[in-house]
Amino acid sequence: MFRWGILSTARIGREQVIPQLQDSENGVVTAIASRDHARARELADRFGAPLAFWPYEGLIASDEVDGVYIPLPTSQHIEWSIKAAQAGKHVLCEKPIALHADEIAPLIAARDANKVLVCEAFMVTYHPQWRKVRELIGNGAIGRLRHVQGAFSYFNVDPDNMRNQPDLGGGGLPDIGVYPTVSTRFSTGSEPLRVQAVVERDPDFGTDIYASVKADFGDFEMSFYCSTQMALRQLMVFHGEKGFIEVTAPFNAGDYGHAVVTLHNVDHEEAQIFRFPGVRQYRLQAEAFVRKVQGGEEEVFTLEQSVLNQKFIDAVYRAAAHDGWEKV
Numbered sequence: 001m002f003r004w005g006i007l008s009t010a011r012i013g014r015e016q017v018i019p020q021l022q023d024s025e026n027g028v029v030t031a032i033a034s035r036d037h038a039r040a041r042e043l044a045d046r047f048g049a050p051l052a053f054w055p056y057e058g059l060i061a062s063d064e065v066d067g068v069y070i071p072l073p074t075s076q077h078i079e080w081s082i083k084a085a086q087a088g089k090h091v092l093c094e095k096p097i098a099l100h101a102d103e104i105a106p107l108i109a110a111r112d113a114n115k116v117l118v119c120e121a122f123m124v125t126y127h128p129q130w131r132k133v134r135e136l137i138g139n140g141a142i143g144r145l146r147h148v149q150g151a152f153s154y155f156n157v158d159p160d161n162m163r164n165q166p167d168l169g170g171g172g173l174p175d176i177g178v179y180p181t182v183s184t185r186f187s188t189g190s191e192p193l194r195v196q197a198v199v200e201r202d203p204d205f206g207t208d209i210y211a212s213v214k215a216d217f218g219d220f221e222m223s224f225y226c227s228t229q230m231a232l233r234q235l236m237v238f239h240g241e242k243g244f245i246e247v248t249a250p251f252n253a254g255d256y257g258h259a260v261v262t263l264h265n266v267d268h269e270e271a272q273i274f275r276f277p278g279v280r281q282y283r284l285q286a287e288a289f290v291r292k293v294q295g296g297e298e299e300v301f302t303l304e305q306s307v308l309n310q311k312f313i314d315a316v317y318r319a320a321a322h323d324g325w326e327k328v
Contacts, residue, residue: 002290005031005065005089007056007080009043012094013071017121018047020283021069026290033059056080060087067293069121070094073162074169078103081118085110090293091118092286096174097303101310108303117293120306124179124251125186125299126284129259129276133238133245134187141263142240145188149237150180150224152251163228164205171207172228173199173313179251180224181312183236185305190217192312192328199320202229213316216325232256242266253279 004021006013006029021029029049034040037054044052053059060068060083067090070080074096081093085107097120098104111118124130137145154176162168163175185191192215200210209229215222234256236247246262253259259276292298311328319326 002027002293003030003064003066004028004286005033005051005053005059005062005068006043006049007033007059007068007070007084008072009034009036009039010071010094013069014043017069017071017282017286018043020280021286022047023280024283024286024290026294027286031059031062031065057083060084060089065089067091067117067289074099074174075167077169078107081107082110085114085116085118088114088116090116090289092121092289093118094121096120096169096178096310096313097306098310099169099174101307101314104303104307104310108307111303117289117300118303119289119300120303121285122178122182122301123281123285124183125301126288127253127259127276127279127281129247129250129253129261129274129279130183130186132261132274132276133183133236133247134189136245136261136263137187137238137240138189141242142238142244143242143266145220145238145240147220147239148184148188148222148224149235149239150184150222150250151226151233151235152176152179153225153227153230153233155231156228159205164202164207166206170205171209172226173208173211173316175228176251177211177213177224177226177316178309178313180222180226180236182309183247183250184217184222185309185312187238188217188220190219191308192217192222192315194325194327195312195315195319196325197316197319199317208317211316211320213319215312215328253281 031051032044033053040052070093238245248260249257
């Protein structure tokens with residue numbers, strides 16, 4: 001069994017990832033680290049992990065840990081991913097792994113020098129609904145793809161939440177804007193050439209709370225919006241000449257509805273519905289990661305893919321500073 005160490009007691013780890021790591025077929029959580037030893041021990045006891053560390057360095061130095069999952073604030077992702085890689089640990093780090101694309105190069109160097117696997121935790125790329133969308137587009141089910149439409153929003157005005165703190169890497173684009181971008185790139189195998197964007201920032205927090213983006217992929221266009229101060233919504237639509245694909249609850253099935261992919265024909269007279277009940281995407285992600293570590297021919301989200309996705313987000317910020325197109 002692959003022995004996981006968790007670097008932080010963050011909510012996403014507590015409520016989503018750790019339970020699914022514990023249920024995975026090839027891994028077990030053996031250690032929790034926190035800046036507060038009592039919190040580390042409490043969470044370790046909750047999940048039956050034998051080891052609790054304070055501070056983080058103890059966990060990444062431990063011989064009882066094979067790899068680490070990092071749900072720290074975004075601004076600390078690169079730093080601790082590099083430290084873990086240099087300690088010989090495999091790394092699964094929450095998204096976004098960086099705040100700028102050029103920050104990822106030193107992590108790639110650390111990965112290669114220490115011969116470890118380092119991945120950004122885009123769990124959606126392991127969900128069968130997105131494998132189905134990619135298959136349908138690739139098989140020509142909707143003919144020539146012309147347009148992709150996306151939306152992701154929630155409402156959060158808590159000043160203590162890291163998503164509303166610029167120094168911790170907060171903001172809507174880093175937190176949720178990365179999902180429409182990565183799922184479009186994953187499903188189509190295409191990269192954006194240029195973007196236009198409008199970005200609105202909260203006057204008190206300073207973080208981006210709304211972004212409306214148009215992207216030119218050459219063969220098709222994409223438009224999406226994301227917001228941290230709008231009602232809950234998730235949607236992705238892939239519209240082609242012969243039909244369109246609608247993805248319900250594309251990123252967080254459960255909170256936003258059931259995972260469903262609907263294929264509509266050209267006249268909207270017929271629909272094929274693909275349902276994915278009970279899928280645990282964090283578990284699938286962890287199991288694929290471990291199989292890759294153990295030498296399997298597994299598709300994982302590589303750091304090279306992380307660079308490309310972050311270049312997309314970087315270009316959105318640049319485009320928002322002026323009218324017109326910005327090259328990705």
